[in-house]
Amino acid sequence: MSVKPWVYRQWSAAILVIFVLFCVSPVRAEAIKLNYRLKWLFNTSVAGDILAADQGYFKAAGLDVTVKEGSPEKNAINELELGYADFGVASADQVIRALDKGADVVVLAQLFQVNPMQWIYRADRPEIKMLEDLKGRHIGITFGGNDETIMRTLLARAGLGEKDVRLSGVRFDFTPFLKKKVDVWPVYKNSQGVILADQLSREGEAVYFFNPSQFGVNFVANSIVTSGKMIQTHPERVKIFLKALLSAWEAAMDPLNEAQVLASVKKKDTQTPDDIQQKQLAATRQLIKPDKGIRIGVIDVGAWKQTETIMLNEHQIKGPVGIASRLIGPEGL
Amino acid sequence: MLFRRIYQFLIVYCLGLVGLLGIKQALGLSDYVIPGVSLILSTFGRVSGGYFLDVLNTLSVTIFGQIISIAMAFTVGILGRKSSWAGSFIKVMAYNIQAYPIVALAPIIFILLGDGFLSRLLIASMICYFPLLLSVLGVMAVPVKDIEHFYIATGRMRWQLEVKIRAFENLSKLTTVIAGSATLAMAGTIVAEFIAANAGIGYSIRIALYQSDLAGILTALFYIGIIISVYQGMLETLGELVKTKWSAPKGGELL
DSSP states (O other), X not given: OOOOHHHHHXXXXXXXXHHHHHHHOGGGOOOEEEEEEOSSOSSGGGHHHXXXXXXXXXXXXTEEEEEEOOBTTBOHHHHHHHTSOSEXXXXXXXXXXXXXXXXXXXXXXXXXXXXXXXXXXXXTSOOOOSGGGGTTOEEEXXXXXXXXXXXXXXXXXXXXXXXXXXXXXXXXXXXHHHTTSSSBEEEETTTHHHHHHHHXXXXXXXXXXXXXXXXXXXXXXXXEEEEHHHHHHOHHHHHHHHHHHHHHHHHHTOGGGHHHHHXXXXXXXXXXXXXXXXXXXXXXXXXXXXXXXXXXXXXXHHHHHHHHHHHHHTTSSSSOOOGGGGBOOGGGO | OHHHHHHHHHXXXXXXXXXXXXXXXXXXXXXXXXXXXXXXXXXXXXXXXXXXXXHHHHHHHHHHHHHHHHHHHHHHHHHTXXXXXXXXXXXXXXXXXXHSOHHHHHHHHHHHHOSSHHHHHHHHHHHHHHHHHHHHHHHHTSOXXXXXXXXXHTTOOOHHHHHHHHHHHTHHHHHXXXXXXXXXXXXXXXXXXXXXXXXXHHHHHHXXXXXXXXXXXXXXXXXXXXXXXXXXXXXXHHHHHHHHHHOGGGTOOOO
């Protein structure tokens, strides 16, 4: 039995229509795949990053972003250079060190306006109102960490030498502080600080936080970074990514969205108790958006320059890196 | 043997370094990811004095740790060589303790013992001990039938003699394992220092890691390699001496 020519024509037309529809359909538009490496583990201090992925901020911007946890061994700047990550979070000292060694890294936004790296101490000890009050204290520092650089800068400003204080190396275990072996202990105020303060308050002990920025030392903490190559080759992609991410951070830091934010964080950080996470979120808010008028991501150029100067004085870098020229900021895109 | 160990290490180290520099060149990486030759050399000059002393500090713990683990392995191996209930219980207990990864136990050890010498010593011994135990058990649990039969038949067999016969018949294996376990003891000490101690080369590597200082880490690896090669070479030489002394045809004493 022979097939009539009009049947062929009808079938050909139908296939053509389906093909055209398939090609122009918005469903076909593939999301841009990106990797985003955080500096630390998933917890409340990265609420905005978690929210961006969980609540569809990236997806709405046409991005398919894999948000990866960080750790001391995982360095976002290394991954940018090796091509394993497109964006990342790095602290100012990491950025400045990388520039000192010729890395091509730029800062897109500064997440923490106040450095969460602070020192906790019991309120039954004299309050540290002036830097000179550090004299005679037993202070914990992470040798090689940025808290060591900050503390040495503070001590130098106070005119205190190593003989005037007792410095002890610390790690993640709080036992020496809890056992009162070390008096002033370095913590990330919005994560470990909350846990320690809560633990001590259950035993009827109050705490103070010693914040270096109150004594004029503004050492910048976490910022969003990418490579210079990325900015040159895909400026629009960078703009879209940053806009989506900062929108998520704005939403995450809005107290009205607290329940939603905590629910998203809980999916990633299942271990931390709910009440602690709530306190951690409140503490994070004060560091990311210390004032309602501050736009999240804005770069404090003065603080970056000061960080560079501190690192130069502490011989952490060979020479000036001209950090200001590598700070782009949300408004610079 | 000692010099062979050292130059073999130098060949391996140089090959690794050339490989890294090749990757750096091929991918056009900055000194931040992989340091260039000049940065490696300047870092070497800057940190080598301190790192050398750190490695010696680590080595001192390694030696103590290895001695303890050898003593533990031989004690457990000798006690557990019998197929009796007690022997089997000791073996099971030894295996079960080892089933826990040391890195998981290390935080408990550091909380209980602090981050000083004792914690490093314990962790080094624990990491070094199990492979030693397996070898000692393998040697001690297998009878040397031809020789042991004579002593059993004549009623002169004692446990000390049994252990001596089995050790003597497997002397080469035991000395090789003991020399080889030096690297495990060193690795154990470095792991302990890396996790939580406040001294030693593992601690210095941790600091270098905080500062993304790969050149510093490469310098540390160089000193670790050199020192462990020297130590292992010395152990092997000592092992050869023991074997010569125990070997009758070479003028040694008979058991």
